[in-house]
Amino acid sequence: MASKPDLNAPYPYARDKRCPLDLPPQIAETRNDDGMQQVTLWNGNKAWLATRWEDVRTILSSPDISSDAEKANYPAVSASRSAQAKSYKTIFTMDPPVHGQYRRTLTKDFAFKRMQELRPMIEEALNSLYDQMEQGGKPADFVEAVALPLPSLVVSMLLGVPYSDREALQEWSRNRMALDTSPEVVQDSAKKMGEYFDRLFAEKEALYSDKSKNPGDPADLVSRLAVEQILPGHITRLDAVLMCNILYIAGHETTANQIGFGLLGLLTKPEQKANMLQSDESVKNGVEEMLRYYSVVHLHSPRVCTKDMIVGGQEIKAGDGVFALLSGANRDPKHYDDPDAFDVTRNAIPHMAFGFGIHQCIGQSLARLELQILFESVFKRFPNLKLAVPEESLEYKENATVYGLKTLPVTW
Amino acid sequence: MRVIVHSEKCIGSGRCTELAGSVFDQGEDDGIVVLVSPKPSDDQREAVRDAVQSCPVSAIEIVED
Ligand code: HEM
Ligand code: SF4
Numbered sequence: 001m002a003s004k005p006d007l008n009a010p011y012p013y014a015r016d017k018r019c020p021l022d023l024p025p026q027i028a029e030t031r032n033d034d035g036m037q038q039v040t041l042w043n044g045n046k047a048w049l050a051t052r053w054e055d056v057r058t059i060l061s062s063p064d065i066s067s068d069a070e071k072a073n074y075p076a077v078s079a080s081r082s083a084q085a086k087s088y089k090t091i092f093t094m095d096p097p098v099h100g101q102y103r104r105t106l107t108k109d110f111a112f113k114r115m116q117e118l119r120p121m122i123e124e125a126l127n128s129l130y131d132q133m134e135q136g137g138k139p140a141d142f143v144e145a146v147a148l149p150l151p152s153l154v155v156s157m158l159l160g161v162p163y164s165d166r167e168a169l170q171e172w173s174r175n176r177m178a179l180d181t182s183p184e185v186v187q188d189s190a191k192k193m194g195e196y197f198d199r200l201f202a203e204k205e206a207l208y209s210d211k212s213k214n215p216g217d218p219a220d221l222v223s224r225l226a227v228e229q230i231l232p233g234h235i236t237r238l239d240a241v242l243m244c245n246i247l248y249i250a251g252h253e254t255t256a257n258q259i260g261f262g263l264l265g266l267l268t269k270p271e272q273k274a275n276m277l278q279s280d281e282s283v284k285n286g287v288e289e290m291l292r293y294y295s296v297v298h299l300h301s302p303r304v305c306t307k308d309m310i311v312g313g314q315e316i317k318a319g320d321g322v323f324a325l326l327s328g329a330n331r332d333p334k335h336y337d338d339p340d341a342f343d344v345t346r347n348a349i350p351h352m353a354f355g356f357g358i359h360q361c362i363g364q365s366l367a368r369l370e371l372q373i374l375f376e377s378v379f380k381r382f383p384n385l386k387l388a389v390p391e392e393s394l395e396y397k398e399n400a401t402v403y404g405l406k407t408l409p410v411t412w
Numbered sequence: 413m414r415v416i417v418h419s420e421k422c423i424g425s426g427r428c429t430e431l432a433g434s435v436f437d438q439g440e441d442d443g444i445v446v447l448v449s450p451k452p453s454d455d456q457r458e459a460v461r462d463a464v465q466s467c468p469v470s471a472i473e474i475v476e477d
Pocket of ligand 2: 429445466
């Protein structure tokens with residue numbers, strides 16, 4: 001029998017290295033006990049950790065909960081994350097009513113049907129990545145060959161940034177998302193990324209203000225925001241720049257890590273692969289289970305309570321910081337039978353992998369589509385795809401807000 | 413079964429359109445929920461329930477009358 005995990009260990013708790021796909025043991029301990037645990041952060045601040053499905057849902061739906069990183073006890077999981085949250089006000093850290101106004105400038109761009117129209121483009125991009133992986137010879141790192149390039153290509157295309165700029169954009173994003181970069185590097189990357197999009201918007205604004213250039217209808221999000229929002233004065237260029245920063249950051253590594261994990265699950269569990277590959281419907285269903293089980297946004301969502309409230313029998317005071325733990329909710333045995341089992345045949349929805357409440361992921365229809373297309377096709381294209389190394393030797397991105405595999409060596 | 417949507421709450425997640433596409437849609441200009449079929453037939457019941465459960469902001473209600 002394992003000893004009781006240390007609930008006073010600093011948050012984020014560490015995962016057990018022997019089972020890197022399970023949550024740190026403190027999460028189940030807390031969930032079985034009170035559900036809510038007061039944790040200590042890197043700077044000594046305290047925050048509540050909500051681990052149960054019901055409590056996470058209650059917190060994230062409450063009007064008395066704020067995402068404002070300027071608030072005193074806004075909980076950050078590291079110094080760099082605190083610097084990132086405070087560096088600029090973004091959609092992630094806005095509260096109503098501003099959040100809703102800001103979000104509504106983007107909702108049509110990510111509408112479900114609009115995303116389905118991208119299917120041919122995504123399939124084409126994916127096929128050429130498969131070709132390149134094949135030509136590169138085996139073994140290959142699936143993360144580098146496919147999982148990361150696919151969402152980066154898609155988000156670049158959607159925004160209208162040249163894919164050739166991806167290295168710089170990805171490096172800035174990584175710096176801003178890691179737990180262990182220095183606050184100075186976070187600021188510097190935020191600044192450079194801001195300048196990058198500022199230049200892009202300046203070009204588009206100039207292009208679209210000059211009728212003689214006849215630029216046609218805006219074909220990408222940067223152009224559309226320039227024409228419909230900045231030029232008429234609805235939002236400032238800075239607003240638009242920040243939006244695009246966030247979309248780039250939020251849109252590629254999340255999806256990439258989710259692809260890597262989902263594939264790992266199928267490569268290591270042949271029965272799950274067989275179950276998943278029955279039909280397009282079973283792929284769809286399995287993707288939801290991948291989202292639930294791997295919950296790549298594994299340490300969040302951070303909030304501050306603005307009114308005294310009772311959550312799961314625990315009194316939370318106005319001003320207290322709270323993490324509504326999405327990954328914890330997704331493994332709640334009250335909500336899922338045998339939650340630590342990866343089972344692509346279960347009905348996993350509604351899960352919390354994209355969050356809940358007003359900040360629920362705006363890119364979820366796009367992420368689902370990318371995942372569905374990938375898992376519909378990958379074993380058709382590479383029927384003998386398998387891990388090229390023992391599962392035990394894989395390394396995980398522990399020091400990041402978005403959990404993932406560092407590499408996924410495969411052969412075929 | 414009658415369905416009501418509170419579009420002022422909607423954040424355009426698209427879940428309802430995906431789960432019950434004959435009942436819900438999203439506006440072309442703003443991505444906000446549009447109720448296509450306020451009195452869906454009984455065979456839509458389960459899909460509408462899924463949409464209610466999945467809506468992140470409780471913007472969808474079922475009224476049984
Ligand atoms: C599997 C892939 C993805 C996962 C697991 C994921 C997860 C999440 C989660 C958990 C949140 C809520 C954060 C909170 O409550 O504080 C969120 C918000 C967000 N996501 Fe995603 N995401 C994914 C893909 C994407 C994509 C592809 C995009 C865009 C291209 C995107 C853009 C955003 C944005 C802009 C927000 C902020 C929404 C708001 O605050 O209103 N995400 N995502
Ligand atoms: S599920 Fe809710 S938030 Fe999402 S589009 Fe439908 S009504 Fe809007």
